[in-house]
Amino acid sequence: MSDIPQERRVVTAIPGPKSQELQQRRLAAVAAGVGSTLPVFTARVDRGIIEDVDGNRLIDFGSGIAVTSVGASAEAVVRRASAQLQDFTHTCFMVTPYEGYVEVAEALAELTPGDHAKKSALFNSGAEAVENAVKIARAYTKRQAVVVFDHGYHGRTNLTMALTSKNMPYKHGFGPFAPEVYRVPVAYGYRWLTGEENAGAEASAQAIDQITKQIGAENVAAIIIEPVLGEGGFIEPAKGFLPAIRQFAADNGIVFVADEIQSGFCRTGQWFACEDEGIVPDLITTAKGIAGGLPLAAVTGKAEIMDAAHAGGLGGTYGGNPVACAGALGAIETMKELDLNAKAKEIESTMKARLTAMQEKFSVIGDVRGRGAMIAIELVKNPATKEPDAASTAAIAKACHAEGLLVLTCGTYGNVLRFLPPLVIGQDLLNEGLDIIENALAAL
Numbered sequence: 027m028s029d030i031p032q033e034r035r036v037v038t039a040i041p042g043p044k045s046q047e048l049q050q051r052r053l054a055a056v057a058a059g060v061g062s063t064l065p066v067f068t069a070r071v072d073r074g075i076i077e078d079v080d081g082n083r084l085i086d087f088g089s090g091i092a093v094t095s096v097g098a099s100a101e102a103v104v105r106r107a108s109a110q111l112q113d114f115t116h117t118c119f120m121v122t123p124y125e126g127y128v129e130v131a132e133a134l135a136e137l138t139p140g141d142h143a144k145k146s147a148l149f150n151s152g153a154e155a156v157e158n159a160v161k162i163a164r165a166y167t168k169r170q171a172v173v174v175f176d177h178g179y180h181g182r183t184n185l186t187m188a189l190t191s192k193n194m195p196y197k198h199g200f201g202p203f204a205p206e207v208y209r210v211p212v213a214y215g216y217r218w219l220t221g222e223e224n225a226g227a228e229a230s231a232q233a234i235d236q237i238t239k240q241i242g243a244e245n246v247a248a249i250i251i252e253p254v255l256g257e258g259g260f261i262e263p264a265k266g267f268l269p270a271i272r273q274f275a276a277d278n279g280i281v282f283v284a285d286e287i288q289s290g291f292c293r294t295g296q297w298f299a300c301e302d303e304g305i306v307p308d309l310i311t312t313a314k315g316i317a318g319g320l321p322l323a324a325v326t327g328k329a330e331i332m333d334a335a336h337a338g339g340l341g342g343t344y345g346g347n348p349v350a351c352a353g354a355l356g357a358i359e360t361m362k363e364l365d366l367n368a369k370a371k372e373i374e375s376t377m378k379a380r381l382t383a384m385q386e387k388f389s390v391i392g393d394v395r396g397r398g399a400m401i402a403i404e405l406v407k408n409p410a411t412k413e414p415d416a417a418s419t420a421a422i423a424k425a426c427h428a429e430g431l432l433v434l435t436c437g438t439y440g441n442v443l444r445f446l447p448p449l450v451i452g453q454d455l456l457n458e459g460l461d462i463i464e465n466a467l468a469a470l
């Protein structure tokens with residue numbers, strides 16, 4: 027288990043010489059289509075610090091894209107996964123099952139919203155979970171159409187590319203895409219033309235109008251939405267939007283799928299972000315934060331929907347791998363023991379207070395938003411026109427990286443800096459990271 031002093035330390039240029047050497051090998055051996063935000067090669071990770079091969083210690087505001095919420099070497103994850111490794115690495119749950127898979131399904135039934143009977147199926151990646159949610163919804167409804175939203179992101183496989191909104195880099199040149207996928211408006215409050223206060227009602231009315239007039243509600247198997255949109259720019263659909271869409275789905279026999287792959291497992295200060303508006307989805311997809319960094323994903327939902335697919339229709343060789351399941355049980359244990367929902371809310375109050383103060387000083391910050399430890403700033407050239415400022419966003423990320431703070435960008439317009447610190451980060455590191463962001467804004 028890693029035990030690294032929780033202090034930033036920059037001892038070489040970033041990336042340093044050893045990272046640069048590894049990067050040369052990587053460029054020769056690894057496909058160019060697999061990018062990296064920051065080509066600093068990792069040696070060890072503990073709570074809020076990533077230590078690189080040159081001995082630099084970076085503050086982590088990324089958590090490997092919202093994955094290592096409990097840290098990348100959490101004691102309970104390491105302990106349980108190591109014990110499982112000693113016993114067996116794999117049998118394939120579809121050949122001879124094991125208890126860990128069942129325990130994870132039981133935990134998901136307990137933690138996800140709603141008190142109805144629930145069942146789960148486990149997979150390896152978020153995209154695979156979303157694909158399977160579509161399979162299950164189609165089997166249950168015997169309908170084909172799938173509705174998704176502007177700015178939505180659901181993965182990189184063929185079906186999930188079709189479900190994803192943004193062309194570059196996710197879809198460009200990779201078509202043709204899967205059919206029967208329809209995209210409708212989402213209540214993006216900051217950019218809604220008639221104002222944030224109207225966005226929930228107007229966007230839901232437009233979305234429902236498009237579904238009924240262009241697709242036909244009776245043809246729709248599933249509506250899939252991220253309760254807080256991730257890659258699309260940490261967009262919290264404006265108030266009223268999610269309940270209206272959820273109600274429409276219920277009224278029309280459509281399976282409502284909450285894609286909580288990024289927003290789930292304490293990230294937004296709730297076990298699942300849809301709880302903030304009292305939404306109970308029919309199906310929920312999870313991955314990322316679920317297993318402390320081990321590859322695991324799930325579809326969880328109403329038992330009668332989950333049971334609609336015939337035996338053998340769902341699964342996969344590695345789905346619900348025993349080591350990953352042990353990691354998930356360790357991650358969930360850590361979330362409960364350390365009350366990471368409360369930690370996420372503390373991170374939100376620290377970050378929002380500081381970022382809102384920065385917004386008053388720096389007009390490039392058009393919007394501060396997000397919930398829990400899923401916080402973002404949207405950068406604009408002019409707060410009146412809201413013209414996206416992708417160049418400043420990239421410049422600030424670069425300046426932060428040079429100082430030893432790992433930040434990520436996102437957004438349809440590439441103009442959102444997103445902050446996803448591990449929920450176990452210390453208050454000092456959090457504030458130091460915010461100081462670095464503030465200095466980068468001042469130097470812009």
Ligand SMILES: *Cc1c(COP(=O)(O)O)cnc(C)c1O
Pocket residue numbers: 150151152153154156179180181182252256257285286287288289313314
């Ligand atoms: C990351 C993500 C996915 C895809 O997960 P992978 O594990 O990368 O396949 C799907 N939906 C959302 C909301 C995500 O953030």
